[in-house]
Amino acid sequence: MNFTTKKRYETDGSVTEFFATVLSCERAGDGYDTILSETAFFPGGGGQEGDEGTLDGVPVTALTERGEAILHRTDRPFPVGSTVCGKLNALLRLRRMQAHSGEHVLSGLLHSLYGSENVGFHLGEGETVTIDTSKRLTDAELTRAEYEANLAVAENRPVKISFPDPETLKTLVYRSKKELTGRVRIVTIEGVDVCACCAPHVARTGEIGQIRILSRMAWKGGLRLTVLCGLAAYEDAKRKTETVKALSALLSAKPEEVADAAKKMKERLDEELKKAALRAAAKREETLRALRERERTEEPAVLWEDGLSRKDMTEYANELSKKTGSLAAVLTEENGRIAYTAASAALDMKKIAPRINEALSGSGGGSSSMIFGSAETTREKAEAFFRSFIPQENDKR
Ligand SMILES: [Zn+2]
Structure with a gap:
């Protein structure tokens, strides 16, 4: 049987509590789908999520449309013919309406001021609005549109909902993202915007509170704007005020x-x-x-310097190894450990590496001519070890 649900959200976004008669209730998924005579629950669409709330205190977990009916999913059934009380998460609904109506105001102005179309709209986490524009607008243009948008908010303009008949619709100029067929719902913000839309809206622009463009980036041929409205814009401003306060103290x-x-x-x-x-x-x-x-000797050559980079150590060890018939070691402190680079022109450093690691409780390795490592030891012990190093017969290359 085809049921029709009266959609209260279509004509009045301020309804967040309602009574309705249960027209049908059927098992669905892991719960029940209930069709009511009327509902304030917006099922979602046009870039906006569906409402949250309860029926007789039972959480509504999903909302779907079937023809002219709205299905409310709950984990408990409701008797057909009974009356239920629906309650929306009113604050969430208000915040989403602030965001969505704010988007209409701004998009309408970007259209009337610059002829830029809204080619993408999304209402995301924390009521963050993204608007994709068809034109690459300048910062000055965006600043002006943002100001005009807030002026429209301050002027508290009425937001009117209408369902024009096909003849009237033909003569009406309105924004729309797609070709529309059937019954078209028009949201008119007096003097600012006319747009086809299915979502609930505030009754007057004053409820939007404020509209702020937070950022813009190049997006296809136009821009992707990140916008906050209403309470979400206030919370963002509050966080930023705290940040500035902290910076102010840090920077005196x-x-x-x-x-x-x-x-x-x-x-x-x-x-x-x-x-x-x-x-x-x-x-x-x-x-x-x-x-x-430096004079060339047959003794080991050792160099310590503070704060050496690995690059410095390599270069110094290379240079130092030309001045000794034994090995050359360049040492520095690195993260509380002793870092070393040891090189030799005469000895095979690969063979010597295990003895160095053992003597200094270190770890390291490399090629026959140069090794790198670091050790859990002191500068004194490391320097003493390398200075007194005596090569063995088979260390030679
Ligand atoms: Zn819309």
């Missing part, structure tokens, strides 16, 4: 001057880093010159 700057203060700090830091890099390069040149001028 007034909240409205944190960007300037951060810019100055970054410039100072960049300058310091540049100077430090120059100092490091000069020090490196000095070390390399000293290594090149």
Whole structure:
């Protein structure tokens, strides 16, 4: 049998509690699908999720449309002919309406101001709205549209729902993402937007509270805008205020001057880093010159320097190994351990590596000419070990 549910959400988004008669109730999935004489539950569509709520205190877990009927899934059945009380999660409904009606206001303005179509709309987690525009709008254009949108909110314009007959519809200019057939629902925001839409909306734009464009990125031929409206926009602003407050304390700057203060700090830091890099390069040149001028001996050659990079260690060990008939070791501290690079022109470092690891409780390895490793030891012990290293007969290459 074909049932018809009166859809209260189509004409009045503010209804969040209602009484209705059970027209049918049938087993479905792991629960029951109930059709009511009327409902405020929006089943979802047009980029917006279905409502949440209860029937006589029993949670509605799914909503589907079947012809002109709305099916409410619950895990308990309801007797046909009985009266049930439906209750929506009213706050969630309000937040979604703020987001969706806000999207209509902004999209309508982007259309009337710049001729940009809304080619994609999604209402996501936390009522975050994404709008895809058909045109690549400038920041100045977006700023203007955002201002006009908030002006329309402040003017508290009426949001009207209508179902024009086919003749009237033919003459009506309205936004729509697809070709529509049958009964078309038109949402008109006076002076701002006319759009075909199936979702519940606020009664007046003042309920939207505010509309903020948070970000924009290039998307196909246009932009993808991330927008927050109403309570979600307020919560976002609140979080950002807290962030600015924390930055203000860190930078010892007034909240409205944190960007300037951060810019100055970054410039100072960049300058310091540049100077430090120059100092490091000069020090490196000095070390390399000293290594090149060093006398050649048959004793092990050991070099310690603080804060050496692996690249420095390789280069120094290479240079130092030319000055010894034994091995050359370059040492530094790295994350609380002693890092070492040992090289030799005469000895096979691969054969020596296990003895080094054992003596210093370290781990490392590499090629015949150079090994890398790190050890749980002290600078003194590591230096003493390498200085007193005596090669064995079969260490030779
Ligand atoms: Zn819509």
